[in-house]
Amino acid sequence: MTGAPGRAAAPPARARPVSPRLGGTGGFAVQPAALRHGTFFPLAAPRRVRRGCAAVARTWWVWVHDLGAVLWLGSVFYQLLVVAPVLAGQPPLLRRRLWLQLIGRFHGVAALAALAVVVTGIARLLALPWPLARLPATLYGRLLLAKMAGAAGMLLTGGAIAFGVTAMLRDPRGMDRFPAAARWLVGLLMLEAALGTLVLWCVARIHGG
Numbered sequence: 001m002t003g004a005p006g007r008a009a010a011p012p013a014r015a016r017p018v019s020p021r022l023g024g025t026g027g028f029a030v031q032p033a034a035l036r037h038g039t040f041f042p043l044a045a046p047r048r049v050r051r052g053c054a055a056v057a058r059t060w061w062v063w064v065h066d067l068g069a070v071l072w073l074g075s076v077f078y079q080l081l082v083v084a085p086v087l088a089g090q091p092p093l094l095r096r097r098l099w100l101q102l103i104g105r106f107h108g109v110a111a112l113a114a115l116a117v118v119v120t121g122i123a124r125l126l127a128l129p130w131p132l133a134r135l136p137a138t139l140y141g142r143l144l145l146a147k148m149a150g151a152a153g154m155l156l157t158g159g160a161i162a163f164g165v166t167a168m169l170r171d172p173r174g175m176d177r178f179p180a181a182a183r184w185l186v187g188l189l190m191l192e193a194a195l196g197t198l199v200l201w202c203v204a205r206i207h208g209g
Contacts, residue, residue, distance in 0.1 A: 065120035068114070072113040072117060077193055084186055147199050147206070157192040160188055161189070
């Protein structure tokens, strides 16, 4: 051919492979050639979608667990720090009647909240990716066991209040047993609050390191 030689055509650019393990895209990768068009194509979508659905389910369990814990612990601390000091200055007969009413209300809420905490806690425990027998061998496992022990102690203490102290307050002998019942009530609330503080400390250590 005559004339100035033409510039050699550049070889076509090789497309960079896109890894299927991309974070933050929900299992979808961006096509390099179509970035300006916002085009996506799925990479291993079924597995990622299944994982996403499982994560959403676990999130609901966590919400139920945490909400139950807030209601349970909140009722204990409210009775100890607000109700008990307010009723301490009331006449004994009025104080006895109000305590009976408040125990019935607070312990109904606390019982439902504790049930939610126990059920979701067992579900989360069974979902752990390692055998339960290995829990004592790790710091996480020991904190988890301490948290469970604190929650079990709170259950026992709440049961003692709901059945033992309530029976003393409802005793036909009336006001004769009220001073002892009031002391037991406040003492058990203090014990339950201390166990709740232990549970909160374990949760803070588990999530805060």
